Amino acid sequence: MKIEKPAQAGTLESNDIYVQILPNPKEEIEIRLKSVVMLQFGKQIRQVAMQTLNEKGITSCILNLEDKGALDYTIKARIESAVERSLC
Amino acid sequence: MKNALGRDVPGHPYLGLQPIERIEYKQIKSLKEDRKDKVHYDLESFIKTLPLEDKMTLSFHHHLRNGDFVMNQVMAEVAKSGVKNLTICASSIFPTHAPLVSLIEQKTITKIIASYISGPVADAISEGKLEDVCLLQTHGYRATSIMSDETSIDIAFIAAPACSPEGNITGSMGPSGCGVLGYAIADAWYAKRVVAVTDFLVDVLVPEIPACCVDDVVKVDRIGDPDGIVSGTTKITRDPVGLRIAKSTAELMKATGLLKNGFTFQTGAGGISLAVAKEIHALCLNENIKGKFASGGITSYLVKMLEDGVFEELYDVQCFELDAVESIKRNPNHHKMSAAKYADIHDPDNIVNQLDFVILGATEIDLDFNVNVTTGSDGRIMGGSGGHADTAYGAKFAIIVSKLVSSRISVVVDQVTTITTPGGTVDVLVTDRGIAIHPRHQALIDHLKATTNLPIVEIQTLYQRALALTGIPEKTQNLGRIVALSQYRDGTILDVIRQIDTAE
């Protein structure tokens, strides 16, 4: 499934993550990540993001993530939320 | 060489807690006369008269904190003389001292000795811009090393909130009054030349630094901004989690049995530490307990506790807030103390050795209870010991208070990035998700488990709890050049700090 409509979820408060999902003309998944814990958890966050998109059946989108130290379940919830908002 | 904590360090490695040798301090340099012709009215032309040479050591104190104008003013003029390879021995360096970065880049300054560094200068050091290795000392050891001539100061520039024409200095008067000048005392007595920089020339009857120490008095327009003197972190936390931690800490302190008439106490100015003071305040009033003294950097809150009779005395090495500046002027039980009186390791009667409790923060604490307050977990310098290691050593109970996890970073780690305070001097860690007590206190652990509902666990358990929330952080090994050393209060080296990768 391709993302056709931009949507966002989450906030820039500490322990949260701001998620923006956009159509990707290149028809692939591109994840752009900024994080306050990039050094320690950058890879892990990308992995959770990719896994969540896979579970939602997304094959094409640009996912902008601005992370303020969110735990994995928050990242998952926010991405799911953005995807659902985009699809509805 | 590997030190007692397993860190590979240059110089004298830390050997663990050793018996303290008494040393003879060098003779105080010759005393100056009470002349009135010490006063100069132009900093620029005065500095041109100084016999400045390459590789000299210049010292500064940080009582004006982030409101200090003196170090920037003086160093700008010194740089004009063209001298190179200077050592700056400053008790602390703050964001306001950003102009020093260009002096570091042009090699005017090539070495820094300080107890705490934050802001652009810290970044410059972390990024490898300082040619020599920076030395991060405890507040106590800074005084020790000056008095023992390990740090030999050529010229001390002392920001003087009020100064007489003869050179009698006090911190308690003037438009930039900062209360006390505890960190400048060793400099004043032991530097080869002492220059008071003041914006308030007045008769000083009760000097903290007497005229016999002072060679020159330079009058400038302003030495500081009083708004910057007040520390930004001296508010009691409103975070319910922090308040919870403070409550448990007070309960624990009570359960140790040491919280009784005559107890002694120190707390940092962090939000949770101050909340502990508030809990202790209420507890003491309720149960009619009267403490002997509180010490260290003094906040409004400790002043209030003194005034409410919770403590008989305050021993103040620096004022964190203007209320403390006011109090020290009028309250005879609010005493000024020097850094040496506070924490010099060779003085058995120093104040830290008399402490029952000290409440401290931590950026990281590891499974051996070693604490880091010097660098972030990315290895970037963002602080330093200050009195952390000194008070942890001296106090019967050194209690670290912290949230276990904030913004996905656990305070408990397997190994701290930088050792500021050895775990052998830390007694308790209080977090929102459990309390860990150093295993050498087994009797206390048993006592607390039997008599209280405090959630006492092993520090490994806290570590596991944190990891369950955050996941396992990636490890990055830093092989960069050594840019700074963490020096203990006995002069040995606890750890190295390496250059960080700024590619990202």
Add this chain to the structure above:
Amino acid sequence: MLRRSALFMPGNNPAMLLSAPILGSDCIIFDLEDSVSLNQKDSARLLVKHAIETLDFGSVEVVVRINPVSSQGWKQDLREIVPVYPDAIMIPKACKEDVEEIERFILEIEEEKQLTKKVKLMIIVETAYGIETIVETLRCSRRIECVLLGAEDLTTDLGIKRTKEGYEIDYARAKVAMAARAFSVQAMDTPFTDVEDTEGLVKDTLHAKSLGFSAKACIHPNQIDAIHAVFDPTQSEIDSAIEILEERDRALSSGLGVFSIHGKMIDLPVIQRAQNIVDLARKTGKLK
């Protein structure tokens, strides 16, 4: 289960959800209703769902307040939340008709997803209709464990002013406490809204306790300790309860049916009350 306090927490705030197990309240209510703005209901629902799934709440009871039947979203709330096994669902503006409809829908979810544990219900009565029909509501579902009086909405419904003294809700309090007792359901008191006024909170809680409430909801973590202090047995209550139970044991072993302490006859209700106090003291850790 020990339930003296229940703390409301906005469902869309990750930092707060994370602190839920450590603030000291016996019960946490993750709110999807009033504290979440309309355009964030979807996000809050997912966040709470994943939080419940992931976090270890220890002994803290986890409750989710869903949106009311009169609104959009309550079905979606249940679809997401029920399968992750919260301890209870809290139903706002409860009346018999709504509770029945919600329970039917929960049952559908539980059967469809083959859930192994039935979720409990807590209800909030906060309308005049809800108060006056509380008995029917309590009778209609065996899942109901607790009834919370919601005084803010109730006084709005009545068009009267809410005061700190709370005389205006005395009738509602008495009615809720009595009805709850009749169905062996816990009565939980309305939150005290001035979070700075601890003295007022204690007074309000004592009053509720005197009418038969054994818990109080709260809206700020700083209220928890004061509430517990009211509902926890005092040391003298514990001491005399222990004395009663010891005397009872002595009387039993010497074959006596009745006994007295300090000249007062001790009968069964008194013994039962003493047992309750000792149980509560054990649970709260005041008795080791």
